[in-house]
Amino acid sequence: MGKDLFEISVNGIKLILIFLMMVQAVPILVWLERRGSAFIQNRFGPNRVGPLGLVQLLADAVKFLNKEDFAPDKAVKTLFYAAPIFALIPATLAFCAIPMSVPLTIGEYTFRIQGYDMNIGIVFILGVSSLAAYTILMAGWGSGNKFSLLGALRASAQIISYELALGLSIVGIIMLYGTFNLTEMVNAQQGLLQFTALGHTVQTSWLPNWGIFYQPLAAIIFFAATFAESNRLPFDLAEGEAELVAGFHVEYGGFKMLMFFIGEYGHMMLASALMVTFFFGGYLIPYATPETVHSWVHATLIESPVGANILTTLLHFISFNIKFAVFLWIFIQVRWTLPRFRYDQLMDLGWKTMLPWALGNTIATAAVIYFVA
């Protein structure tokens, strides 16, 4: 009984910590986005509040808190207030299923650096993260405003359209690794690139065994579709300021608006983490398996086995975060580089370009596995 209670409380605290980490990453990302956009557009960006303007978002949060809490007359109050709360849930729930480091073993107890280890990881992530469409519809319908409703409908139509290409591009990855479990998927990417073709084993000398070298097309389709899923430019038709003022959150102000922001950045983080896990070796350090890292740490740095375990986990966690940060930066850079699509172009791209390419990728992968390997 005591052991169960310990397990439950440790896991509960871990889940809360992951959620809070996601929330506190948002101000940093917003700062990075504003400074990055300023850098791209050759201006300064926020640089007055605190060193390098780092405290700017804290000041913004205080300002948001001081705003009047307000709902228009025609709003459906329940939906209007529930939508920003539910905006936080899908991305966080999905993010907790992603392994962020090797499991930490202390004595007999194994601590996973992952919210929950499930053997249906991919299906769970896909299912939960697409609940975001409901949030947007709740906000759009609850505002009682035509702009909001149109923005919400556009956003949900866009999300479900790109969901198809997203889901199909993952089929190739599942065929490659033969599992739904994300930890097993990461472990399958250890070592150097090697594969069997027509009875010959091909071994490369310097490429890591990452998914991107097996499924480059799937990686491109997946990444583009996640841009659409998280409503970022060049697919931010949901917000399209020029035509729809601000889309589904036009009636929201103050802190409720900030919560939508956290949800959007959460989706961005989820997309980056999935990219890393599927295609870039997850938490693995290139050219080194967790065992070699552990033995190296044990031999050169730390004598005690527990300390070596902790340091190994930490090194892999840093490795994950470096890859993760690269993708977050790509999200920001793309946003400030590409212009927005027109709506019919967006739908054409989703249905007539990305879906057939993803289908072709699936068929080609299956054919290669069946005939060549």
Add this chain to the structure above:
Amino acid sequence: MPLGGVIFLAVFIAIFGYILILLARFIGGRRKNNSSIKRDVYECGIPGQEKKDTKVSVKFYLTAILFILFDIEIIFLYPWSLTFREFISSGSGGPIFFSMMIFLGIFIFGLFWEVKSKALEWH
């Protein structure tokens, strides 16, 4: 066990968000100006005349219906792709591969027909 974690986290976030909203309401307070113009839809625009339950393009419904069809077909691919290699290594890869190719042929035909009948054209 993971399900317990999922439910716990969802409930925690809901409570957390609710507390944040309450906090914002408590700190933000109410302003004196409470006129009907302020509480109008899209306050900074011209006075609203349209009803909320406005007509929306039927294209959205069509897209949603087509999405459900195609998404079910894609979900059907998942268990197949999971066990594909096992079937090949156990020697019965042929029937599995070719039956799925027939299914994908129907899928492609459906997509082609959908494009041909202009169900995906947005004006």
